[in-house]
Amino acid sequence: MTNSIVNRPLDILRRFSVTIILLCICLAFALGSSDFFTTSNLLNVALQTSIIAIVAIGMTFTILTAGIDLSVGSVMALSGAIAAGLNVRQGLDPFVAIGIALLIGMLIGAINGLMIIKGGIPPFVATLAMLAIARGLTLVYTQGRPIAGLDERFIYLGTGQIMGIPVPVFIMVVVAIIAHIVTRYTPFGLHVYATGGNEEPTRLAGVSPDRIKLAVYIISGFTAALGGVLLAARLWSAQPNAAVGWELDAIAAPVIGGTSLFGGVGTIGGTVVGAFIIGVLSNGLNLMGVPSYYQQVIKGVVFILAVSLDILTKRRR
Amino acid sequence: MSENKFYLRMEGISKAFPGVQALKDVNFYVARGEIHALVGENGAGKTTLMKILTGALSMDSGSVSLKGSHVEINTPTDAQQLGISMIHQELSLIPNLTVGQNIYLGREPRWKISAFIDWNRLYTDSQELLSQLDVDVDARAEVGSLSIAQQQMVEVAKAISLNADLIAMDEPTSSLTDRETEVLFDTMRSFKKRGISIIFISHRLEEVFEISDWVTVLRDGSLIGSEPIKDLDEERVVQMMVGRELGEMYPKGDVQRRGVILEVNNLHDGRELSGVSLELYSGEILGVAGLAGAGRTALAETIFGVRPAITGDIELDGSPVKINSPGEAIRLGMGLVPEDRKQQGLFLNRAIRENIVISALGKLSRFSFINFSKADKLAREFAVKLDIRTPSLRQLVRNLSGGNQQKVVIARWLTLNPRVLILDEPTRGIDVGTKVEIHALMNQLAEGGVGVLMVSSDLPEVLGVSDRILVMREGKVVSEFSREHATQDNIMHAATGGKVNSDK
Helix, strand or coil: CHHHHHCHHHHHHHHCHHHHHHHHHHHHHHHHCCCCCCHHHHHHHHHHHHHHHHHHHHHHHHHHCCCCCCCHHHHHHHHHHHHHHHHHCCCCCHHHHHHHHHHHHHHHHHHHHHHHHCCCCCHHHHHHHHHHHHHHHHHHHHCCCCEECCCHHHHHHHHCEECCEEHHHHHHHHHHHHHHHHHHHCHHHHHHHHHHHCHHHHHHCCCCHHHHHHHHHHHHHHHHHHHHHHHHHHHCEECCCCCCCHHHHHHHHHHHCCCCCCCCCCCHHHHHHHHHHHHHHHHHHHHCCCCHHHHHHHHHHHHHHHHHHHHHHHHCC | CCHHHEEEEEEEEEEEECCEEEEEEEEEEEECCCEEEEECCCCCCHHHHHHHHCCCCCCCEEEEEECCEEECCCCHHHHHHCCEEEECCCCCCCCCCEHHHHHCCCCCCECCCCCCECHHHHHHHHHHHHHHCCCCCCCCCEHHHCCHHHHHHHHHHHHHHCCCCEEEEECCCCCCCHHHHHHHHHHHHHHHHCCCEEEEECCCHHHHHHHCCEEEEEECCEEEEEEEHHHCCHHHHHHHHHCCCCCCCCCCCCCCCCCEEEEEEEEECCCCCEEEEEEEECCCEEEEEECCCCCHHHHHHHHCCCCCCCEEEEEECCEEECCCCHHHHHHCCEEEECCCHHHHHCCCCCEHHHHHHHHHHHHHEECCEECHHHHHHHHHHHHHHCCCCCCCCCCEHHHCCHHHHHHHHHHHHHCCCCCEEEEECCCCCCCHHHHHHHHHHHHHHHHCCCEEEEECCCHHHHHHHCCEEEEEECCEEEEEEECCCCCHHHHHHHHHCCCCCCCC
């Protein structure tokens, strides 16, 4: 007990090390560019970050079980295309179309989960295959062409505002709060951590790790589909090549935010902060006029620094 | 005595795994409030029987009844609901969760009419459980940060929280110190008073005789006997377990020790060792005893170059050497059989022969290509020499029993003809038969002129095997005893810091 009091400052540093990094980056940009710390720019950053943050939140669940979901980028494109297609080609009500797209995202997640738990295929391989399959289906469905002409209400989801806050940011906050509550306060959340920590004792405690895994891939499929729909809404159209490579940012966000790729450790808050580190970096470097080729290098270096600091503070026990 | 007095009756239990009949028509009865020891060599079927009892495995045939009525146990949850819980050999706690989360995993207390966990209640209840057991552990602490003994007590607390009246403990003492074992035994005795039955699996017969009321012996999946402890002695139990006369438990030849082969002076590692000095003679077995945390493993690992030495000199054959890595130690003719063979000693997913020859690849290769026929021959030679029991040397080491795994580790060192062999807990978790073989092998090596340094927490082993015994405490060697003068008492005395007359 005494120990925990003595170590309080270090504990705080450890818990919020990534947040501190985010604040430092913001401070650096605020000093480097007068445009950075303005309401409109900050809202812009939030808007740019919101979609990747939503997808990263679902990804966090899979990583917490020591899994991974590489298919999220393709699922985003497919669900965006399906929502747009049903709305534009079939004339379905946009919300019905979106509902169907979200269900398809969950269905793909369930297929990922079943391949992993029933087929015994490693998550990396199963979802890598799904990355190819879902992208292929997107190209088939769209015939390789964008689907434009979305209903106004559809577009509103990506471009509208509620009380001055962009709708996607609003949705991200809701998703993050729900995910936080689920991981922190429900038995399901605890069982996700338990499954990622050690499966056998979890099973012996009467919890089915298979069911937990199935659920996390469905969650990841859902958030990817939601992200895909919002992306289509923001771009006023579904692009066949939307979100190519986004799985990398969706994985980077939780990992920067302290989620262990070995499973069992990580928080939703960390993931959101991780997503914002990625978002703020792109935005700030653009504002400062750093050429985009250099931006990639700087981003990579900052990721390494963020993750090393996290590892270093955690090692000191 | 009527048959109904039995709390648990398992009858005609059979279970086959591919290639092995793990259990053959076994009957097993446990009375209420009894501590019932279940013993047998590795692979005798003890763990399988317990896994069937606790729903972790299904049986092929047989029946189980509790308190006189037939029960079906198909899942761990079924067992829990019937008041049966098991403390597994490999601790079944989840390191990244807290103590409280582990105790209540799968049956978290919730807020009224909601899906949310009542964390306050979970932590107050677990803290209360722990204090009932006199365990000084914070319920909010992460399990990964606890010692093995503390984790063991968390397991016990978990079993109690399940309102278990039958607790199966699979090798609960294998990684506990003597003092921790006593605490566990006190807990077991108090359970017994409360009418809780305990099934106790252990390789340490002294413990079996200290704590149990009844002993059941299994061998090769069959029931050999089940008798009250007072009708048995150790020799008889061992005989039942191995099915033959074992001869002496600690055979000891007349070994002539020769010159000093290894000399260590004032070794510090900056953490656990504070100035260790010792001499190891060629042809002797030097035992190192001490409590957990006394620095025994640190000593073995520092000599072998696993951990860096801050100060101190090591001389081999009279000439000073610097050992900064295990590779250098190996080149100097040393070997270390590590404490945790699965983590530190073996490539579990590789074949036996690869595990045996891996350190000798240098002499088995030409132009960087491995000569496989030579490697095969070498592996076979040592597998035969050490009597590693397996249908094929291509078998994965993962599938071997603990005793055979340990033989593989030792075989690997023998391929290099070491001059100094350090063994850290050489027989932990290993059945009696194999234990005797390993001791005989150590004697053989000593006879051949090897200096053998053995670290062990098993006092009878230290006393039975060593020619000379060093006792460590707080990172130093505090006493030395000759084979003739060493007793359990004076070693424990020295290890715990009591005053004692040592030979020097």
